[in-house]
Amino acid sequence: xxxxxxxxxxxxxxxxxxxxxxxxxxxxxxxxxxxxxxxxxxxxxxxxxxxxxxxxxxxxxxxxxxxxxxxxxxxxxxxxxxxxxxxxxxxxxxxxxxxxxxxxxxxxxxxxxxxxxxxxxxxxxxxxxxxxxxxxxxxx
Amino acid sequence: xxxxxxxxxxxxxxxxxxxxxxxxxxxxxxxxxxxxxxxxxxxxxxxxxxxxxxxxxxxxxxxxxxxxxxxxxxxxxxxxxxxxxxxxxxxxxxxxxxxxxxxxxxxxxxxxxxxxxxxxxxxxxxxxxxxxxxxxxxxxxxxxxxxxxxxxxxxxxxxxxxxxxxxxxxxxxxxxxxxxxxxxxxxxxxxxxxxxxxxxxxxxxxxxxxxxxxxxxxxxxxxxxxxxxxxxxxxxxxxxxxxxxxxxxxxxxxxxxxxxxxxxxxxxxxxxxxxxxxxxxxxxxxxxxxxxxxxxxxxxxxxx
Numbered sequence: 418x419x420x421x422x423x424x425x426x427x428x429x430x431x432x433x434x435x436x437x438x439x440x441x442x443x444x445x446x447x448x449x450x451x452x453x454x455x456x457x458x459x460x461x462x463x464x465x466x467x468x469x470x471x472x473x474x475x476x477x478x479x480x481x482x483x484x485x486x487x488x489x490x491x492x493x494x495x496x497x498x499x500x501x502x503x504x505x506x507x508x509x510x511x512x513x514x515x516x517x518x519x520x521x522x523x524x525x526x527x528x529x530x531x532x533x534x535x536x537x538x539x540x541x542x543x544x545x546x547x548x549x550x551x552x553x554x555x556x557x
Numbered sequence: 558x559x560x561x562x563x564x565x566x567x568x569x570x571x572x573x574x575x576x577x578x579x580x581x582x583x584x585x586x587x588x589x590x591x592x593x594x595x596x597x598x599x600x601x602x603x604x605x606x607x608x609x610x611x612x613x614x615x616x617x618x619x620x621x622x623x624x625x626x627x628x629x630x631x632x633x634x635x636x637x638x639x640x641x642x643x644x645x646x647x648x649x650x651x652x653x654x655x656x657x658x659x660x661x662x663x664x665x666x667x668x669x670x671x672x673x674x675x676x677x678x679x680x681x682x683x684x685x686x687x688x689x690x691x692x693x694x695x696x697x698x699x700x701x702x703x704x705x706x707x708x709x710x711x712x713x714x715x716x717x718x719x720x721x722x723x724x725x726x727x728x729x730x731x732x733x734x735x736x737x738x739x740x741x742x743x744x745x746x747x748x749x750x751x752x753x754x755x756x757x758x759x760x761x762x763x764x765x766x767x768x769x770x771x772x773x774x775x776x777x778x779x780x781x782x783x784x785x786x787x788x789x790x791x792x793x794x795x796x797x798x799x800x801x802x803x804x805x806x807x808x809x810x811x812x813x814x815x816x817x818x819x820x821x822x823x824x825x826x827x828x829x830x831x832x833x834x835x836x837x838x839x840x841x842x843x844x845x846x847x848x849x850x851x852x853x854x855x856x857x858x859x860x861x
Contacts, residue, residue, distance in 0.1 A: 524667055550682075
């Protein structure tokens with residue numbers, strides 16, 4: 418399947434196969450007026466299969482969100498058909514309102530207006546814990 | 558120090574400093590009677606407590622300060638749905654320091670972000686209770702004269718007991734400590750406590766289900782209550798609650814210099830005939846709790 422190259426925009430590459438839609442939603446790409454392509458299950462030498470997102474507009478993407486979903490994702494910035502920049506993705510130290518604490522005993526369960534903040538407590542296992550009750554973030 | 562939310566907010570040096578200050582208060586109470594004159598402590602207790610609240614309040618009164626507050630969410634605007642943040646913003650306009658207990662985990666942390674005055678966590682659900690741990694540490698130091706080189710037995714509910722986990726965390730930072738964990742299989746210490754504090758710091762420990770065989774080797778025996786509210790199932794509670802009861806007769810195999818501790822309240826896990834044994838330290842522990850809270854209030858208000 419062919420999707421045209423883009424002149425100015427972003428290519429979010431090396432997304433774990435199946436996670437493209439999650440990323441599309443987390444970055445609110447559905448709200449954009451420009452063309453957006455979500456390509457699923459592209460063959461990849463390194464990964465077997467991967468997802469790719471192409472956005473026909475140079476956006477300020479939330480690298481925190483990308484890093485949390487998968488720090489192996491790459492972001493290429495395209496201007497005049499050339500790659501002019503690559504963003505380095507890292508595991509964010511802290512994520513705010515990206516995931517919800519599910520512990521029923523946590524203060525966030527009764528006080529709705531509180532931001533749900535998770536801190537990276539173990540980069541090796543990519544463990545995030547709620548700053549309030551210290552519960553581990555559950556795999557979604 | 559701005560707030561005390563978790564015992565790990567304190568370094569070993571800060572704990573030693575608090576313990577030394579508490580000992581000085583015990584020896585020279587008159588020197589501290591006016592230290593907090595015109596200062597106000599707000600005790601915000603969103604759930605009931607006997608010891609912790611009265612201990613904080615008497616600590617502040619013994620320092621010459623005042624106490625305001627409430628005991629029970631029904632006696633505050635929380636009953637009208639006011640948030641923790643708004644409650645402490647209000648209290649921050651009246652008081653100089655807050656001691657807060659709340660049934661929800663993390664509520665004191667939320668309070669510390671909005672109060673504008675120091676916040677002490679006086680217990681947040683089953684999560685943290687740092688002033689109980691400070692009380693336990695002062696008791697150990699007063700009874701043993703040291704923090705190093707001893708065998709500490711912890712008995713009862715080691716799975717849900719937050720005071721047990723905090724004490725293990727705190728004592729793991731000293732040299733020559735050995736632990737013996739005595740509990741039924743169902744209430745064993747969770748693996749993350751074993752991994753995070755004992756394995757990681759190379760601390761020797763053993764696990765057993767038999768109190769009698771463990772008793773002779775102990776310098777300290779820390780008993781805990783098997784709490785009804787931690788069980789989902791009444792049958793399990795009834796079956797396990799009597800598993801580990803300390804009696805005067807059992808104590809006959811223990812060392813003469815053993816120290817028996819308990820965070821209280823007890824139900825029946827220490828029979829009352831142990832109370833007048835010299836080794837029983839749990840009511841002394843209550844008394845020490847006031848002195849360590851006096852030291853803590855002084856430190857957090859920046860008063861020498």
